[in-house]
Amino acid sequence: MAKGSGMIHPNMATMISVITTDAAISAKSLKTALKTAADVSYNRISVDGDTSVCDKVLLLASGLAGNAPIEENTDDYHTFLSALEDVCVTLSKMLAADGEGATKLLTIDDAHMIASAIAKSPLCKTAAFGNDANWGRLLTAAGYSGASFAPAKVDIYIGSVQVCKNGGGLAFDEDAALQVLKKKEVTYIIDLHDGDASDIMWTCDFSLDYVKINADYRT
Amino acid sequence: MAKGSGMIHPNMATMISVITTDAAISAKSLKTALKTAADVSYNRISVDGDTSVCDKVLLLASGLAGNAPIEENTDDYHTFLSALEDVCVTLSKMLAADGEGATKLLTIDDAHMIASAIAKSPLCKTAAFGNDANWGRLLTAAGYSGASFAPAKVDIYIGSVQVCKNGGGLAFDEDAALQVLKKKEVTYIIDLHDGDASDIMWTCDFSLDYVKINADYRT
Numbered sequence: 167m168a169k170g171s172g173m174i175h176p177n178m179a180t181m182i183s184v185i186t187t188d189a190a191i192s193a194k195s196l197k198t199a200l201k202t203a204a205d206v207s208y209n210r211i212s213v214d215g216d217t218s219v220c221d222k223v224l225l226l227a228s229g230l231a232g233n234a235p236i237e238e239n240t241d242d243y244h245t246f247l248s249a250l251e252d253v254c255v256t257l258s259k260m261l262a263a264d265g266e267g268a269t270k271l272l273t274i275d276d277a278h279m280i281a282s283a284i285a286k287s288p289l290c291k292t293a294a295f296g297n298d299a300n301w302g303r304l305l306t307a308a309g310y311s312g313a314s315f316a317p318a319k320v321d322i323y324i325g326s327v328q329v330c331k332n333g334g335g336l337a338f339d340e341d342a343a344l345q346v347l348k349k350k351e352v353t354y355i356i357d358l359h360d361g362d363a364s365d366i367m368w369t370c371d372f373s374l375d376y377v378k379i380n381a382d383y384r385t
Numbered sequence: 386m387a388k389g390s391g392m393i394h395p396n397m398a399t400m401i402s403v404i405t406t407d408a409a410i411s412a413k414s415l416k417t418a419l420k421t422a423a424d425v426s427y428n429r430i431s432v433d434g435d436t437s438v439c440d441k442v443l444l445l446a447s448g449l450a451g452n453a454p455i456e457e458n459t460d461d462y463h464t465f466l467s468a469l470e471d472v473c474v475t476l477s478k479m480l481a482a483d484g485e486g487a488t489k490l491l492t493i494d495d496a497h498m499i500a501s502a503i504a505k506s507p508l509c510k511t512a513a514f515g516n517d518a519n520w521g522r523l524l525t526a527a528g529y530s531g532a533s534f535a536p537a538k539v540d541i542y543i544g545s546v547q548v549c550k551n552g553g554g555l556a557f558d559e560d561a562a563l564q565v566l567k568k569k570e571v572t573y574i575i576d577l578h579d580g581d582a583s584d585i586m587w588t589c590d591f592s593l594d595y596v597k598i599n600a601d602y603r604t
Contacts, residue, residue, distance in 0.1 A: 292600040
């Protein structure tokens with residue numbers, strides 16, 4: 167289970183998550199598995215770019231399954247880790263989708279600095295709220311992210327709709343893009359055509375309700 | 386004169402400013418003066434933390450005043466620079482106050498990394514929109530800014546009202562703070578009690594209209 171709504175961004179989000187397993191596994195292996203899983207899940211979500219000091223993920227193993235205790239660098243460990251990552255990614259995506267005022271989950275598939283800049287950008291996130299296929303805002307956030315890349319090589323996709331080719335506009339089907347953006351889950355793919363490294367962030371859109379929740383909560 | 390509304394943050398804001406003077410001054414001195422003045426004005430404002438590639442400040446000197454041409458490291462140069470800084474700061478504060486959806490100008494008097502983090506924080510800026518004396522959000526943004534300081538030494542003032550002492554709460558006059566926050570110009574002072582360095586940023590609050598402007602502008 168996991169709980170969180172706002173002030174969420176790597177690495178200190180305002181959230182708590184508790185995961186339980188009946189597997190028998192050494193404390194050391196359990197800790198390593200959780201750190202590995204958290205890096206591809208809880209540390210990949212942003213609601214508003216703000217953070218706090220109340221961040222906690224607990225993983226408790228009871229050993230009730232009665233298996234031979236799992237140790238690192240074994241097949242059993244990798245099976246366990248894969249299942250744990252599935253759980254953590256699923257919970258993390260739910261946290262992002264359920265962000266304050268959020269109307270949709272945004273997946274940003276990109277190099278890390280760029281994904282993080284887009285996930286924090288009020289302009290990219292309000293465009294998502296408005297179902298606006300504004301790839302210029304995505305490319306601009308990529309540009310100021312500090313990442314080194316060649317803008318003239320960049321392709322951008324919103325869902326399956328390519329909206330930017332070689333860093334420029336192309337005559338895409340605006341209605342098809344609108345249908346993609348109206349869904350509860352939208353994926354942005356920014357392909358730099360520069361090596362094989364990739365990264366994912368999950369975030370939500372920036373809505374009127376986010377402002378209401380955080381401006382008026384005391385009144 | 387200056388024009389800009391959103392996508393504004395150092396060092397590449399979406400703005401244009403043109404300043405004219407009839408002073409006679411060498412091109413080299415004029416350039417140095419503008420760079421110096423821009424660093425304490427245009428590079429101290431944020432509307433939304435987003436930027437773009439359309440940033441420009443022009444300073445044109447006609448020489449019509451007929452004075453002996455001003456050169457650097459003279460009294461005349463410092464008089465000229467001081468006046469130029471006044472003009473640039475005034476225009477920069479107007480740009481921040483006139484940000485998309487803004488209802489007020491926020492001045493953040495602090496070390497640079499902290500001022501910049503607060504100026505970009507959706508939580509701090511929505512609190513300002515809601516007239517909420519939420520010093521915890523200010524201190525939290527200071528904490529994640531990357532600046533090195535002792536939280537237990539921090540004092541925070543909203544206008545003349547102290548709202549945080551030695552990093553903790555104190556029984557301040559909530560109504561007095563509300564009256565300060567309801568004004569069109571509000572100053573946050575975060576005193577780290579750690580040396581004499583200080584920095585200023587000007588930003589605006591984060592309102593419902595900001596989201597509307599940037600989500601619905603095409604419909």
